[in-house]
Amino acid sequence: MSRLELRHVRKAFGGLDVLADISLSVGVGEFVSILGPSGAGKSTLFQLLTGAEHGEGEMLFDGAPLDDHGRHFAFMPQRDALMPWRRILDNTTLGLEVQGIRRKAARARVAPLFAEFGLAGFERHFPAQLSGGMRQRAALLRTVVQERDMLLLDEPFGALDALTRTAMQRWLEQMWRHHRWTALLITHDVREAVFLSDRIYVLSARPARIVREIKVPLPRPRSLGGDAARQASALEAEILDIILNPNPSKGHDHD
Amino acid sequence: MISVGLLLLAWELYATYSGIKPTILPAPSRVFEQAMLNREALVDNAIPTIRATLLGFACSLSAAFALSMLVDFFQPLRRALFPVFIVSQTLPLVAIAPLVVLWFGFGLAPKIILVALVTFFPMLVALVEGYEATEAEIGQMLRAMGAGRWRIFMLARLPSALPYFFAGLRISITYAVVGAIFAEYAGAAKGLGIYMLNAKNNFRPDLVLAAVGVSAALTLVLFGSTVLLQRLAMPWERAGKEPVGMGSRR
Numbered sequence: 001m002s003r004l005e006l007r008h009v010r011k012a013f014g015g016l017d018v019l020a021d022i023s024l025s026v027g028v029g030e031f032v033s034i035l036g037p038s039g040a041g042k043s044t045l046f047q048l049l050t051g052a053e054h055g056e057g058e059m060l061f062d063g064a065p066l067d068d069h070g071r072h073f074a075f076m077p078q079r080d081a082l083m084p085w086r087r088i089l090d091n092t093t094l095g096l097e098v099q100g101i102r103r104k105a106a107r108a109r110v111a112p113l114f115a116e117f118g119l120a121g122f123e124r125h126f127p128a129q130l131s132g133g134m135r136q137r138a139a140l141l142r143t144v145v146q147e148r149d150m151l152l153l154d155e156p157f158g159a160l161d162a163l164t165r166t167a168m169q170r171w172l173e174q175m176w177r178h179h180r181w182t183a184l185l186i187t188h189d190v191r192e193a194v195f196l197s198d199r200i201y202v203l204s205a206r207p208a209r210i211v212r213e214i215k216v217p218l219p220r221p222r223s224l225g226g227d228a229a230r231q232a233s234a235l236e237a238e239i240l241d242i243i244l245n246p247n248p249s250k251g252h253d254h255d
Numbered sequence: 256m257i258s259v260g261l262l263l264l265a266w267e268l269y270a271t272y273s274g275i276k277p278t279i280l281p282a283p284s285r286v287f288e289q290a291m292l293n294r295e296a297l298v299d300n301a302i303p304t305i306r307a308t309l310l311g312f313a314c315s316l317s318a319a320f321a322l323s324m325l326v327d328f329f330q331p332l333r334r335a336l337f338p339v340f341i342v343s344q345t346l347p348l349v350a351i352a353p354l355v356v357l358w359f360g361f362g363l364a365p366k367i368i369l370v371a372l373v374t375f376f377p378m379l380v381a382l383v384e385g386y387e388a389t390e391a392e393i394g395q396m397l398r399a400m401g402a403g404r405w406r407i408f409m410l411a412r413l414p415s416a417l418p419y420f421f422a423g424l425r426i427s428i429t430y431a432v433v434g435a436i437f438a439e440y441a442g443a444a445k446g447l448g449i450y451m452l453n454a455k456n457n458f459r460p461d462l463v464l465a466a467v468g469v470s471a472a473l474t475l476v477l478f479g480s481t482v483l484l485q486r487l488a489m490p491w492e493r494a495g496k497e498p499v500g501m502g503s504r505r
């Protein structure tokens with residue numbers, strides 16, 4: 001059974017159609033990406049999932065309608081949303097604190113993860129004292145320690161320079177192999193989607209509909225050389241082609 | 256500091272060499288000399304002014320804080336109340352001060368009311384705008400974590416308002432001193448305002464200026480303490496200016 005399933009989800013802001021028709025599913029332990037051009041409505045989809053906005057259509061979680069939005073998702077917003085006034089340690093325990101866990105217990109739970117996330121020694125620093133990549137890892141740490149059923153990651157590496165971004169992608173892939181989170185990732189980076197995902201949904205420009213669903217049959221750990229790398233490049237080229245030469249007749253028809 | 260020094264020097268030279276009477280424009284040296292001679296009276300009159308300033312400011316601060324929270328939780332209130340407050344800001348102090356003294360007597364009460372009146376609105380606006388400045392994504396994230404409105408207010412909206420709060424505080428504290436002096440000017444037993452009025456009526460501009468000097472010093476001290484308070488309350492502001500991370504910084 002799917003962990004998350006969306007059926008014909010639509011959303012308009014006033015007269016502006018943002019999501020035209022979104023149907024997708026994410027299985028348990030699966031890493032799925034949503035790939036689409038800027039302004040397509042990707043973040044809007046997460047607003048619906050987290051309950052910040054309401055749309056039409058069905059949203060099912062483990063087969064039941066999604067109602068209590070607070071329970072299922074650990075959400076990482078597009079900007080890191082670290083609180084400048086909290087030290088990194090206190091930023092990462094935020095979700096646990098909201099869940100009502102005592103500060104001491106919450107700290108004990110995040111502390112061992114600092115090394116894994118490359119943040120050891122920076123517990124007492126303020127976000128402004130960290131590099132972009134470190135901030136992003138802190139935001140990710142804050143997200144995963146909540147131990148929710150599913151991660152929602154909105155362009156976690158979008159604001160980083162190319163080098164840092166590549167390093168972070170490799171790091172995340174490795175982390176994912178350890179933890180096997182169920183994850184839905186938003187990105188507009190084709191390489192990132194192919195490198196990290198089990199499956200990719202390609203979105204059209206606004207109003208967004210799903211143009212194509214693509215399985216990524218590459219073995220894990222994802223390597224950077226050899227046969228798999230050639231396969232990955234071919235897949236990237238194919239996806240770029242879909243995005244840059246939209247041809248509706250080839251896409252999945254949801255009407 | 257240098258500009259103030261030059262100004263005083265020019266003034267001193269003008270007052271000494273232009274032949275202007277000291278009963279019209281006394282030289283700074285004379286003002287200082289007279290301030291020293293009358294320091295007991297000055298201190299004696301400064302104390303009620305300081306008391307009125309601080310008490311009035313404390314009142315307006317608590318009122319502004321309570322109301323800002325109310326407005327933040329019940330947005331319609333904002334539209335209903337703000338016009339009233341804006342009007343309260345356009346009332347000319349010259350006209351209002353004697354009236355308030357007339358209604359509330361020569362005691363401390365009218366001073367507190369006037370100080371509160373001039374500082375309340377800037378503080379309220381600063382706080383309300385500060386709450387609004389909370390990053391939308393932080394709110395969305397907290398909601399996804401399961402936080403309610405009160406939780407979001409305490410965890411995100413209140414701390415987000417701190418820089419705005421201190422900006423408002425720095426402006427209001429200077430208004431507060433002026434408000435207190437104005438209230439005393441309109442009628443008081445003691446205070447820098449009434450001291451200035453009496454000195455003027457006795458043709459002692461040197462003592463008027465000495466009192467002005469005291470009020471300026473008072474304002475500077477209060478302003479300085481708000482700056483200090485901000486440093487203590489917002490340690491991350493300074494920390495941010497000395498990054499220690501590695502790799503790229505945004």
Ligand SMILES: Nc1ncnc2c1ncn2[C@@H]1O[C@H](COP(=O)(O)OP(=O)(O)OP(=O)(O)O)[C@@H](O)[C@H]1O
Binds near residue numbers: 045
């Ligand atoms: N609260 C809102 N009210 C009105 N319009 C909105 C709102 N939120 C988003 N939109 C509009 O919806 C469209 C899609 O926005 P969204 O943030 O979902 O795009 P996106 O795909 O995440 O883009 P990017 O990749 O640049 O982050 C935009 O045109 C935006 O102006």
Ligand SMILES: [Mg+2]
Binds near residue numbers: 042044078154
């Ligand atoms: Mg977005």
